[in-house]
Amino acid sequence: MKRILVILTVYTLLVGKIFAQQLNLDTVIERSARAVEEVLPQGAKVAVLNFVSTSETFSDHVIEELTGKLVNGRKVTIVDRRNLALISQEMNLQLSGEVSDESAQALGRLLGAQSIVSGTLTNMGTFYRFRVRVINVETAAIQTQASYDLRNDEQVAFLLSGNSTNVPNVVSGETSPSVTNSIIEGTIVPGNNFIEKLAWLQRSADSHNTYILEIRANENITPHVFYYDDAININIVLRGVGANRVIRLRSHGTMFTVRQNVTLILDNNITLQGHNGNNGSMVYVNGGVFRMNNGSTITGNSGGFRNPSYGNQIIGSGVFINNGLFEMNGGIISNNSADSGTGVFIARDGNFIMNGGNISSNTASNFGGAVFLHGGRFTMNGG
Numbered sequence: 001m002k003r004i005l006v007i008l009t010v011y012t013l014l015v016g017k018i019f020a021q022q023l024n025l026d027t028v029i030e031r032s033a034r035a036v037e038e039v040l041p042q043g044a045k046v047a048v049l050n051f052v053s054t055s056e057t058f059s060d061h062v063i064e065e066l067t068g069k070l071v072n073g074r075k076v077t078i079v080d081r082r083n084l085a086l087i088s089q090e091m092n093l094q095l096s097g098e099v100s101d102e103s104a105q106a107l108g109r110l111l112g113a114q115s116i117v118s119g120t121l122t123n124m125g126t127f128y129r130f131r132v133r134v135i136n137v138e139t140a141a142i143q144t145q146a147s148y149d150l151r152n153d154e155q156v157a158f159l160l161s162g163n164s165t166n167v168p169n170v171v172s173g174e175t176s177p178s179v180t181n182s183i184i185e186g187t188i189v190p191g192n193n194f195i196e197k198l199a200w201l202q203r204s205a206d207s208h209n210t211y212i213l214e215i216r217a218n219e220n221i222t223p224h225v226f227y228y229d230d231a232i233n234i235n236i237v238l239r240g241v242g243a244n245r246v247i248r249l250r251s252h253g254t255m256f257t258v259r260q261n262v263t264l265i266l267d268n269n270i271t272l273q274g275h276n277g278n279n280g281s282m283v284y285v286n287g288g289v290f291r292m293n294n295g296s297t298i299t300g301n302s303g304g305f306r307n308p309s310y311g312n313q314i315i316g317s318g319v320f321i322n323n324g325l326f327e328m329n330g331g332i333i334s335n336n337s338a339d340s341g342t343g344v345f346i347a348r349d350g351n352f353i354m355n356g357g358n359i360s361s362n363t364a365s366n367f368g369g370a371v372f373l374h375g376g377r378f379t380m381n382g383g
Helices: 002-020 027-039 055-071 079-089 101-111 154-161 194-204
Strands: 045-052 115-123 125-138 142-151 171-174 209-216 219-221 225-226 234-240 245-247 256-259 264-265 270-273 274-278 283-292 296-299 305-307 313-315 320-327 332-334 337-340 344-354 357-360 362-368 371-373 377-380
Touching: 027 055, 027 125, 027 154, 027 245, 027 320, 045 101, 055 115, 055 154, 055 245, 055 270, 055 274, 101 115, 101 125, 125 344, 256 264, 283 296, 296 337, 320 357, 344 357, 371 377
Parallel strands: 045 115, 209 234, 219 245, 225 256, 234 264, 245 270, 256 283, 264 283, 270 296, 283 320, 296 332, 313 337, 320 344, 332 357, 337 362, 344 371, 344 377
Antiparallel strands: 115 125, 125 142, 171 357, 305 313
């Protein structure tokens, strides 16, 4: 019996050690940033080049978050990714895929970088191996390589597949039979990319019309306000084509502000992606109407409005309804963080109607990780 107990104790310790070594994604990215900083001198110019995984969404997320950690660490100087993107396009390189050492060095020299950072994700069965390495641009010598075991949790599953799996519901409403995502018809907005389409709308939008913006690639944008002078009853539909398309916020602020006389609809295959340390919501409803349909997602925004009226707390990381209506017919709001009212914050004149969808895995340091009602109105149907 004593021998059996000893064997069980050793087994338990070994299993505990194995699981303890599996880290979540935020921790892995944080440790990777510190590993990069440890081998580089103060002020070294660094290009965060690429990250190879099976998902462009996952790779983009890692690149953006790792870049942010290094910028905030203030030890190294990070190359502006807008310059990196322009040069990589000229060299016909995809930064979320495999890049040869020779191409990486060439990119580094063109950017004036002293070191380049790249990484890979490997499926190990029950977990992932996350690797980051730093290469000297001039000598091609590997300056460091860090390797971590990444836990296959809901955040990783979501970023790799575009769908959350086994996520515990905080607020969930099964889509009722009366709520369906019918095919929305309207004018297809011309333009080569999302920014051009938004510019066309600003020039040409007319009253009592529905405009459909078909998103055919992942996009990075600055904050945008949906409002059109002297026009009323305008419907704006964002729809991904061919696959789930990610619209990332590349600067601080609120991604979309919806003002009076405008209805913004997130339709199928659209993900709004925020970032750490942001000072705005993903969507701010200020007089207009905002709708989410099946296949839409709001995720990855850490931060929100810092409002003295609410004790100087950071609020409304996902959706902030100040004045107007948010109607959720489907979709997901997940993996956002703030002090209070992280998923949806409803102010005094706000109205939130939830017919379906899922609000889950949002973090609040105080209260209201899913929905926080501050004098407005919240109606949940079909739950």
